[in-house]
Amino acid sequence: MVNWTAEEKQLIASVWGKVSVEQCGAEALARLLIVYxxxxxxxxxxxxxxxxxxIIGNPxxxxxxxxxxTSFGEAIKNLDNIKKCFAQLSKLHCEKLHVDxxxxxxxxxxxxxxxxxxxxxxxxxxxxxxxxxxxxxxxxALAHEYH
Amino acid sequence: xxxxxxxxxxxxxxxxxxxxxxxxxxxxxxxxxxxxxxxKTYFPHFDLSQGSDQIRSHGKKVxAALGNAIKNLDNLSQALSxxxxxxxxxxxxxxxxxxxxxxxxxxQVALATRLGKEYTPEVHSAVDxxxxxxxxxxxxxxx
Numbered sequence: 001m002v003n004w005t006a007e008e009k010q011l012i013a014s015v016w017g018k019v020s021v022e023q024c025g026a027e028a029l030a031r032l033l034i035v036y037x038x039x040x041x042x043x044x045x046x047x048x049x050x051x052x053x054x055i056i057g058n059p060x061x062x063x064x065x066x067x068x069x070t071s072f073g074e075a076i077k078n079l080d081n082i083k084k085c086f087a088q089l090s091k092l093h094c095e096k097l098h099v100d101x102x103x104x105x106x107x108x109x110x111x112x113x114x115x116x117x118x119x120x121x122x123x124x125x126x127x128x129x130x131x132x133x134x135x136x137x138x139x140x141a142l143a144h145e146y147h
Numbered sequence: 148x149x150x151x152x153x154x155x156x157x158x159x160x161x162x163x164x165x166x167x168x169x170x171x172x173x174x175x176x177x178x179x180x181x182x183x184x185x186x187k188t189y190f191p192h193f194d195l196s197q198g199s200d201q202i203r204s205h206g207k208k209v210x211a212a213l214g215n216a217i218k219n220l221d222n223l224s225q226a227l228s229x230x231x232x233x234x235x236x237x238x239x240x241x242x243x244x245x246x247x248x249x250x251x252x253x254x255q256v257a258l259a260t261r262l263g264k265e266y267t268p269e270v271h272s273a274v275d276x277x278x279x280x281x282x283x284x285x286x287x288x289x290x
Contacts, residue, residue, distance in 0.1 A: 052268050055268075056268065112256060113271060116266075117262070117263050117264065118263075120261075125181045125182070128182050
């Protein structure tokens with residue numbers, strides 16, 4: 001059981017309230033594929049990933065980014081039960097998608113940079129700390145059912 | 148590997164800080180202590196409260212070293228040689244490839260909050276690669 005202070009919950013919710021899930025999701029996934037190009041190995045069927053411009057404009061990347069961040073939103077609604085919330089997704093990532101959990105950490109960090117760029121100064125150190133904890137917990141939950 | 152384009156983007160980005168480098172350094176450290184409490188174990192001798200003089204002055208040192216590295220992107224090994232020795236033999240901070248990712252993340256967040264949209268995916272990638280290269284050089288002499 002993860003312990004969230006009232007302040008952490010408030011900081012997470014307040015940033016989330018300002019986020020366009022579609023926009024930030026698309027941006028985070030695109031940046032993952034750009035900054036860590038080896039992650040493209042999981043998206044061979046996504047078509048043109050040949051340049052940052054191609055990746056950013058790729059409709060499959062945008063759609064999938066939105067899907068991923070929507071999932072994140074579920075975690076935020078279920079902060080006290082993230083492991084259970086992500087049990088199925090965890091099995092999926094292990095058994096069907098074969099994704100090394102290290103990639104969850106990479107995406108989490110990238111998401112935080114995207115949030116920082118979008119929120120500017122409002123993304124205070126306390127905000128960042130709450131969100132770093134959030135992405136760590138999500139990554140852990142996604143890795144939990146691996147075998 | 149840092150491409151010519153990466154190097155250009157890094158230098159441009161650093162240039163945009165226009166004198167705020169020291170502030171960025173102190174902020175990056177403060178963020179790191181906040182988000183990754185174990186990093187504080189290397190500073191038991193510091194006043195780690197917000198705005199402390201020691202954090203400001205250490206942030207200034209870190210940023211000066213990075214600034215120097217940025218002026219010498221074609222020869223990072225040499226530019227960082229002293230620091231590499233210091234980290235390996237004196238400081239013995241957990242090999243930079245593990246710890247530096249925390250500082251790198253916090254530096255990037257500090258940059259992103261200031262630059263907003265200008266912290267493009269290409270800039271993000273270049274800075275991430277740069278910090279990774281710095282970490283490699285700093286870890287070179289560990290064993």
